[in-house]
Every structure is written in structure tokens, then in C-alpha cells.
Amino acid sequence: MSHIPAGHPPVKPPKVGVLVANLGTPDGYDYWSMRRYLSEFLSDKRVIDYPSWKWQPLLQLIILSKRPFTSGANYKLIWNHDKGESPLMTITKDQTAALQAALPEVMVDFAMRYGNPSTKSKVGAMVEAGCEKILFVPLYPQYAGATSATANDAFFAALMKEVRQPAARVMPEYFEHPMYLQSLAASVTEAYAALDDKPEVLVASYHGMPKRYLMQGDPYHCQCQKTTRLLRETLGWDEGSIHTTFQSVFGPEEWLKPYTVEHVAELAKQGKRHIAVMAPAFSADCIETLEEINGEIREAFLHAGGEKFTYIPCLNDRPDHIAALAQAIRENLTGWI
Numbered sequence: 001m002s003h004i005p006a007g008h009p010p011v012k013p014p015k016v017g018v019l020v021a022n023l024g025t026p027d028g029y030d031y032w033s034m035r036r037y038l039s040e041f042l043s044d045k046r047v048i049d050y051p052s053w054k055w056q057p058l059l060q061l062i063i064l065s066k067r068p069f070t071s072g073a074n075y076k077l078i079w080n081h082d083k084g085e086s087p088l089m090t091i092t093k094d095q096t097a098a099l100q101a102a103l104p105e106v107m108v109d110f111a112m113r114y115g116n117p118s119t120k121s122k123v124g125a126m127v128e129a130g131c132e133k134i135l136f137v138p139l140y141p142q143y144a145g146a147t148s149a150t151a152n153d154a155f156f157a158a159l160m161k162e163v164r165q166p167a168a169r170v171m172p173e174y175f176e177h178p179m180y181l182q183s184l185a186a187s188v189t190e191a192y193a194a195l196d197d198k199p200e201v202l203v204a205s206y207h208g209m210p211k212r213y214l215m216q217g218d219p220y221h222c223q224c225q226k227t228t229r230l231l232r233e234t235l236g237w238d239e240g241s242i243h244t245t246f247q248s249v250f251g252p253e254e255w256l257k258p259y260t261v262e263h264v265a266e267l268a269k270q271g272k273r274h275i276a277v278m279a280p281a282f283s284a285d286c287i288e289t290l291e292e293i294n295g296e297i298r299e300a301f302l303h304a305g306g307e308k309f310t311y312i313p314c315l316n317d318r319p320d321h322i323a324a325l326a327q328a329i330r331e332n333l334t335g336w337i
Contacts, residue, residue: 012130016106016336017166018329019122020096020137021151022284024114025086029075034068041114046150048251071287078290091284094317095139095325102326105337107131113151123158126166133167133336137329139283141180142227143173144220146209171332175227175280179324183315184280185234191276191312199276199310201243201267204228205260205293206281208246210253221256227280247297248288260293261300268306275301278312283321285314 026037042048042059080090092110100108107129111122126134138151152170159165174180192198206224214221228244245260260277267275277297279289289311298309315321330337 014132015126015130016333017126017129017131017134018099018103018106018108018137018333019119019126019134019155020092020099020108020110020139021119021155022088022092022110022112022139023147023286024112025088025286026072026075026115028084029072029079031068031072034072034075035064037115038067038071039064044114044146044150046153047146074291074295075287077295078287086286087290088284088286091316092139095284095322098317098319098322099326099329102322103329106135106333111154113154119151119154120158120161123155123162127162127164131166133169135169135171135329135332135336137171137325137332139325140281141173141175141283142206142220142223142281144207144209145213145218147207148173169332169336171328173223174324174328175223176230177324177328179320179327181230181234183318183320183324184231186320187312187315187318188231188235188276188278191310195310197274197308199274199308200272201275202241203243203245203260203264203267203275203277204231204280205245205247205277205297206256206279207288208248208255208259210251210255211257212253214256224281231280247292261297264297264301264306264309265304268301268304272306274308274310275306276310276312279314282314284316289314 024037024041026033039059042063043056048055075086078087080087083090096108096110107126109122109126111117111119113119123134136152136155138148140147143149155168155170159168188202204227209218209220225244228242232239232242243263245258245263246256247260249255249259264275264277277293279293282289294311298311301309
């Protein structure tokens, strides 16, 4: 720094940045906040890959004239009114603070793929702060084009806007990491220990995707199946004790099956009195877990004759989850710190 000539732009001490990314959240549950968020989300070709000339008129003129009202009502049910934000935002902030405490040698921040804070704004802030190296961490245990890949797209697009591009790495999916699996298993063990009677079946419900994506080579389905198997083995349970299902079906085409809402109803009809449901594809509780699983899917089971439904929360900012993420991040920072 002592060799910088007079008049040279200021040079900040070099840093290493870790930018964690989650799916996103609307700024509010009012109509226009929901419409902006849903328009950005459902216009992503990684999420809905129909031709724009066919999809956009349907989306903008029909779907977004109604869906913001229903989605907004669902968000209102789970909204963190004290902080004026969605649970996903609250939890992601808590995760980021915990990771920063666990990784004091780097700068840790977070971004959302859709909504705020945007990936572009956070990459810019990290570069401005002096980060010459950035590890991008999509908070998705399993890889999918509609989650991990689109988050990476936004990260790389943000780098294109920087005059001085930092060196960049992307942390891959981490569903096989031993510490992640131990945390996932511990969440089940602790939930079961708090119950008076043990559930007869544990349902691992993953976010769905069109079956067509699987046939095109997306590894998500296979990684979900493997996650369930590795979780079962970590718990030491017998085969068949955990069922893999898929939720959040959207549109007319066939999605990955079995559908969670149908499967839990069938379990009730088979005489299962008590089931537990968890969501191993989500790193933080959100609308799909707090409202869909603990609302719609719970109701489907009880309406079909089930008696007791236990939802096991996502790993969120559990200390063992933060430790697992921090360890995976350290492994991907090798040679940088």
C-alpha cells in the first residue's frame, strides 16, 4: 500500500467473501409485492421453460391477476409480523450471522435469487468491500436446475457487471456430507424423543419438478432418493421406514411422483394413525414447509382418517447445521484461506 502513488484510487485490503444464496421471498404479502416476486420467479426459464410467446401472456394476464391474492394470503399466515419479513428472510439472516461467527476469517453475506437482497447487489457490495475471491454457496443440499443452477446463473451474471472481477468458486451440492446427514438425523431423533408415541412412517417430502426435467438429465430426483437412503442408514432404520415423496406440483404436466399430498392421504387410508413429515431439500423453513406441509398436507392426512401429524422443522440455524455448512465451506475454501 505504501507504493501507491498520489491520486491513485483507494485500494482496500484484500478479503475472501462467502455469499450464501437462498430462493427468495416477497417484500410483503400485499398484491403488488407478491406480483413482483411471482413474476420474477415464474419468468425464470430454469423454473418454467415454456416458450415466452406462449407462457408470458398466460402468466401476466391470467395467473398474476389472481395468484398474488392467494399466495399473499398464505404468506400472511406465516409472516414474521414482528420483524416485517417472511420466515425465510429471518432464518437466512440468522444462518448468515451464525456462519460469520463460525468463519471469522472471511466476509459472510447472503443474497436471494428472487426478490431482495439481489445477488447482483450483494456481489457488488462484496467487491466494493475488497473481496478479491468469492465462494458462492447455494443453500440447496441437492442440485437442481431450478434451484442451484439458476442461483449460479444470477451469480455469474453479477460477475459480468464488475470491472474488477473477483476469483470465483461455487460450492456444489452437499447432501452426502457426513455432518449434514448427522444434523438431519439428529433433527429426527430429537423430534421423535419429544413425542409420546412414535410415528409409524416418516415421510421425506422434497420439492417437486416436472418429470421431463429428470429425463433431460437433471440429477435432482436421484439425489433426493439417495438423501433418504443415507438418512435412513445414518439413523440405523430398516428399509421402508422412510418414504420419499414430492410436493408443490404446478401446471398440467406430470411431475415427480409420488405426490406428497396424495401419499399421506393414502397412508391414512391404509390405517396409519400417526406420521411425521420432514423436508430435506430445504435448508430453511419457508412457505412450502410452514404453509404447504404444515397446512395443506397435514389437512390431507387428517381428512383421510389420520389422527396425528408431526412436522419436523428444517435444519434452519441449528448449531449442528451451521457447523456442517461451515465445514463444507472451509473445504471449498482450500487454498484461499
